Amino acid sequence: MKKWEIAVIPGDGIGKEVVPAALDVLRAVADVHGGMTFSFTEFPWSCDYYVEHGKMMPDDGLSILRNFDAIFLGAVGNPALVPDHISLWGLLLKIRREFEQVINIRPAKYFRGLSSPLAEPHEFDFIVVRENSEGEYSEVGGRIHRGEDEIAIQNAVFTRKGTERAMRYAFELAQKRKRHVTSATKSNGIFHTMPFWDEVFADVKRDYPDVATASYHIDALAAFFVTRPHMFDVVVASNLFGDILTDLGGAIMGSIGIAPAANINVNGKYPSMFEPVHGSAPDIYGKGIANPIGQIWTAKLMLDHFGEEELGALLLNVVEEVTADGVKTPDIGGTATTKEVAAEICRRLREHA
Amino acid sequence: MKKWEIAVIPGDGIGKEVVPAALDVLRAVADVHGGMTFSFTEFPWSCDYYVEHGKMMPDDGLSILRNFDAIFLGAVGNPALVPDHISLWGLLLKIRREFEQVINIRPAKYFRGLSSPLAEPHEFDFIVVRENSEGEYSEVGGRIHRGEDEIAIQNAVFTRKGTERAMRYAFELAQKRKRHVTSATKSNGIFHTMPFWDEVFADVKRDYPDVATASYHIDALAAFFVTRPHMFDVVVASNLFGDILTDLGGAIMGSIGIAPAANINVNGKYPSMFEPVHGSAPDIYGKGIANPIGQIWTAKLMLDHFGEEELGALLLNVVEEVTADGVKTPDIGGTATTKEVAAEICRRLREHA
Ligand SMILES: CC(C)[C@H](C(=O)O)[C@@H](O)C(=O)O
Ligand SMILES: CC(C)[C@H](C(=O)O)[C@@H](O)C(=O)O
Numbered sequence: 001m002k003k004w005e006i007a008v009i010p011g012d013g014i015g016k017e018v019v020p021a022a023l024d025v026l027r028a029v030a031d032v033h034g035g036m037t038f039s040f041t042e043f044p045w046s047c048d049y050y051v052e053h054g055k056m057m058p059d060d061g062l063s064i065l066r067n068f069d070a071i072f073l074g075a076v077g078n079p080a081l082v083p084d085h086i087s088l089w090g091l092l093l094k095i096r097r098e099f100e101q102v103i104n105i106r107p108a109k110y111f112r113g114l115s116s117p118l119a120e121p122h123e124f125d126f127i128v129v130r131e132n133s134e135g136e137y138s139e140v141g142g143r144i145h146r147g148e149d150e151i152a153i154q155n156a157v158f159t160r161k162g163t164e165r166a167m168r169y170a171f172e173l174a175q176k177r178k179r180h181v182t183s184a185t186k187s188n189g190i191f192h193t194m195p196f197w198d199e200v201f202a203d204v205k206r207d208y209p210d211v212a213t214a215s216y217h218i219d220a221l222a223a224f225f226v227t228r229p230h231m232f233d234v235v236v237a238s239n240l241f242g243d244i245l246t247d248l249g250g251a252i253m254g255s256i257g258i259a260p261a262a263n264i265n266v267n268g269k270y271p272s273m274f275e276p277v278h279g280s281a282p283d284i285y286g287k288g289i290a291n292p293i294g295q296i297w298t299a300k301l302m303l304d305h306f307g308e309e310e311l312g313a314l315l316l317n318v319v320e321e322v323t324a325d326g327v328k329t330p331d332i333g334g335t336a337t338t339k340e341v342a343a344e345i346c347r348r349l350r351e352h353a
Numbered sequence: 354m355k356k357w358e359i360a361v362i363p364g365d366g367i368g369k370e371v372v373p374a375a376l377d378v379l380r381a382v383a384d385v386h387g388g389m390t391f392s393f394t395e396f397p398w399s400c401d402y403y404v405e406h407g408k409m410m411p412d413d414g415l416s417i418l419r420n421f422d423a424i425f426l427g428a429v430g431n432p433a434l435v436p437d438h439i440s441l442w443g444l445l446l447k448i449r450r451e452f453e454q455v456i457n458i459r460p461a462k463y464f465r466g467l468s469s470p471l472a473e474p475h476e477f478d479f480i481v482v483r484e485n486s487e488g489e490y491s492e493v494g495g496r497i498h499r500g501e502d503e504i505a506i507q508n509a510v511f512t513r514k515g516t517e518r519a520m521r522y523a524f525e526l527a528q529k530r531k532r533h534v535t536s537a538t539k540s541n542g543i544f545h546t547m548p549f550w551d552e553v554f555a556d557v558k559r560d561y562p563d564v565a566t567a568s569y570h571i572d573a574l575a576a577f578f579v580t581r582p583h584m585f586d587v588v589v590a591s592n593l594f595g596d597i598l599t600d601l602g603g604a605i606m607g608s609i610g611i612a613p614a615a616n617i618n619v620n621g622k623y624p625s626m627f628e629p630v631h632g633s634a635p636d637i638y639g640k641g642i643a644n645p646i647g648q649i650w651t652a653k654l655m656l657d658h659f660g661e662e663e664l665g666a667l668l669l670n671v672v673e674e675v676t677a678d679g680v681k682t683p684d685i686g687g688t689a690t691t692k693e694v695a696a697e698i699c700r701r702l703r704e705h706a
Contacts, residue, residue: 077541084541085548093542117580119472136489141508141545150513152549155494160503188430188437189446189596192494195438196505219596220632223604226579227470243542243572244597251576279573 001035004306007068007271008042011091013280014290015046015074021292021342022072022299028346029303029311032353036308041068047078047087056082056090062098070302071095071273074295075280089139092275096132099270101263102162103169104130104242105301106277108229108249108259113323114332116254124229127173128249130242131166132263134159135193137239158193158238163200169266170236171208177233181205183215184237184245197238222248246277250294255332257291260298262305274302288337291329293319296345318348354388357659360421360624361395364444366633367643368399368427374645374695375425375652381699382656382664385706389661394421400431400440409435409443415451423655424448424626427648428633442492445628449485452623454616455515456522457483457595458654459630461582461602461612466676467685469607477582480526481602483595484519485616487512488546490592511546511591516553522619523589524561530586534558536568537590537598550591575601599630603647608685610644613651615658627655641690644682646672649698671701 006026010019023040030037043064045057056076058064065071076092077084095101109125110116140155167183174181183201187194198215205213216224218241224231225248237245250256259277276294284290296319303312327344328334336344359379363372376393383390396417398410409429411417418424429445430437448454462478463469493508520536527534536554540547551568558566569577571594577584578601590598603609612630629647637643649672656665680697681687689697 083548085544088541089544115472117472118470119468120470136509137542137544139544143545143549148513148517150549152511152546154509154511154543154546156489156507156509158505158507160501164501186593186596188441189490189593190507191438191442191490191492192496193505193507195436196496196503217632219600220609222575222597223600223609226601226604240539240542243539244575247572247576248579251579256573256576279570 001037003037003039004069005039005067006041007065007071008040009045009071009073010042011074011076011280012046012048012078013075013282013285015076015280017285017288017290017338018276018292018295019072019074021338022295024342025296025315025345025349026299028349029315032314032349033308033311034353045091046076047081050082050087050090056087062095065095065099066270068271070271070305072299072302073273073275075276075278077280078282080282093137095273096263099265099273100133100267101265101270101273102131102133102165103264103266104132105262105264106130106242106246106249106259108246108253111253111258111323112320113325113328114254114258116252118226118229118252122230124232124252126229126232126235126249127177128235128237128242128246129166129170129173130246131162131238134162135239156193158196160200163197164204165266167201167204167236170234171204171211174211174234175208179211180233181211181213182221182232182235183213184218184221184235184241185215186218186241188217218244221245225249225252250277255291257329257331258293258297260294260301262298262301264305272305274298288339289330290338291331292338292342293323296342314352315349318345322348354390356390356392357422358392358420359394360418360424361393362398362424362426363395364427364429364633365399365401365431366428366635366638368429368633370638370641370643370691371629371645371648372425372427374691375648377695378649378668378698378702379652381702382668385667385702386661386664387706398444399429400434403435403440403443409440415448418448419623421624423624423658425652425655426626426628428629428631430633431635433635446490448626449616452618452626453486453620454618454623454626455484455486455518456617456619457485458615458617459483459595459599459602459612461599461606464606464611464676465673466678466681467607467611469605471579471582471605475583477585477605479582479585479588479602480530481588481590481595481599482519482523482526483599484515484591487515488592509546511549513553516550517557518619520554520557520589523587524557524564527564527587528561532564533586534564534566535574535585535588536566537571537574537588537594538568539571539594541570571597574598578602578605603630608644610682610684611646611650613647613654615651615654617658625658627651641692642683643691644684645691645695646676649695667705668702671698675701
């Protein structure tokens with residue numbers, strides 16, 4: 001009996017609602033499998049924890065997490081309690097960095113049972129490969145002067161190693177899919193790093209002659225996500241551009257509440273982390289109506305990561321079925337609660353046991 | 354008889370098609386007015402010019418432009434001839450910077466006769482005020498090492514002066530509209546400059562107690578442009594975020610080919626520059642089918658800038674009427690050519706003479 005040790009961090013806001021729902025679903029998945037169990041160890045690290053302890057996680061937090069097979073995270077951030085950049089860089093972004101989760105994979109697809117805000121029902125199905133360790137997200141920079149003369153400087157740092165790694169990951173993923181990679185650039189406006197990004201892309205693509213490519217500036221690309229989403233297979237993007245594109249991916253699916261993500265440690269030294277694209281949504285927290293699909297689809301990415309692709313596919317299929325049958329939360333036009341959606345998914349999963 | 358001296362730079366690609374079309378329309382506008390003429394002086398500065406002269410404009414280009422009442426520009430960029438960052442920083446971005454065109458105004462609205470890619474016909478009407486002089490667009494930065502160790506660093510520079518100026522512009526604009534300003538931030542991920550942006554926004558908004566505000570991270574905001582565009586009035590954004598949001602604004606209107614922009618020199622020292630949001634689209638150049646509406650709507654912003662708001666409103670109204678009556682280019686579902694659209698707009702304008 002294979003036992004997966006999972007560190008669970010519900011985090012803030014609706015994270016505390018959708019994570020328990022997704023854990024129930026994972027338990028049902030284990031039942032279907034028969035030869036696998038999950039052991040969930042919960043950590044209350046969050047903005048509430050910060051208020052009590054003056055930090056987002058204990059000093060030995062990372063060494064505790066290190067021994068798990070994976071980290072399953074809800075959402076982090078509650079600006080009413082802790083400034084966002086403190087909470088995020090103290091927990092979510094810290095884990096991404098310290099555990100060398102250098103790739104963030106974020107699929108988006110036409111989803112049965114959802115009404116997309118797009119008029120034309122595009123049958124899109126793409127994955128954004130987001131560089132997750134450097135780029136525009138960096139603690140390098142600072143401020144000088146005060147008052148009306150104040151200046152803030154932010155450094156974006158792109159290494160060839162990090163850039164190339166994300167691009168190779170994208171090309172290898174595309175080889176298993178429709179063999180097309182789109183690069184998100186902005187080399188017309190961003191003077192140093194984006195022409196560099198283009199150069200690396202030109203170099204890397206030479207190694208994958210079987211994969212077709214395209215390259216668009218982020219402004220045009222964001223517009224294409226709305227007007228022609230079906231034209232994409234794999235999109236490779238910097239940390240910031242990947243962030244923006246994947247919320248758009250959620251939007252065109254019909255709700256950013258359903259978009260999943262996986263932060264992958266590619267060298268196998270540390271656990272990978274699985275967290276949905278959406279945030280903690282403090283405004284709807286506590287009502288029991290948060291959409292659990294983002295967290296549950298994220299659980300599917302964790303199954304894939306464990307090599308359980310067949311189970312993962314089954315799970316996503318059941319989620320789509322349940323959605324298509326109208327058992328869904330208010331954000332996507334239903335009347336069900338978080339718990340009801342999860343319960344229905346569990347029930348249908350168990351039919352496959 | 355008031356005579357406006359306009360420097361005209363068609364630039365590259367479809368700029369060379371849509372600018373002449375818009376000039377015809379401006380001539381018709383002058384006829385309607387009766388007491389106003391335009392004098393157009395054309396400059397061939399472009400990537401073709403670069404190929405011949407090794408630069409995008411002559412060394413005294415700026416001092417030539419300086420004496421005009423306004424600059425009317427098409428589009429710049431032809432990566433097949435000149436790398437984008439060279440052509441853009443050598444012409445478009447150079448003029449924006451050197452002429453202290455610190456504010457970029459970009460309206461987007463529900464447009465009669467266009468089919469939006471959005472399923473629900475939102476009656477949106479907003480203006481993005483884009484900081485146009487600093488931020489993520491800077492020549493500060495560089496590279497170190499070569500080969501696999503290469504690193505590229507890009508500095509984003511935000512001054513309190515520049516940030517505050519853009520925000521005050523947005524608040525004052527909102528006071529003439531629906532009294533609502535949305536700030537585009539990313540202070541959860543961008544460590545130094547975006548928390549700074551938020552602080553300045555909090556300070557500035559105190560001076561405009563009659564204006565309501567909201568603040569969203571750029572990822573969520575981009576998604577809202579797709580799911581709830583009607584919720585915006587004035588949006589204030591950094592250089593990069595404004596760039597991305599305004600292409601999205603074009604996309605939800607039905608085509609980025611119609612989105613207009615004005616680069617405003619607020620201190621009156623230099624001419625302002627008027628250019629549409631779209632690029633040079635080398636792929637469709639030469640076919641005579643480029644959509645001239647972006648350039649013509651941009652001409653309307655120039656009229657507004659000259660204090661001819663009534664004429665500007667008439668022009669936009671005629672453009673919407675012509676579009677609603679189906680005289681439109683293929684990108685928005687018509688069969689008309691660039692010239693036919695412009696001719697029809699001129700014809701209907703002259704009925705008002
Ligand atoms: C061409 C490019 C440098 C420019 C920009 O990003 O400012 C364009 O996209 C725009 O929006 O005016
Ligand atoms: C919360 C924030 C720092 C984070 C990011 O920008 O990476 C989130 O938006 C995401 O997409 O995972």
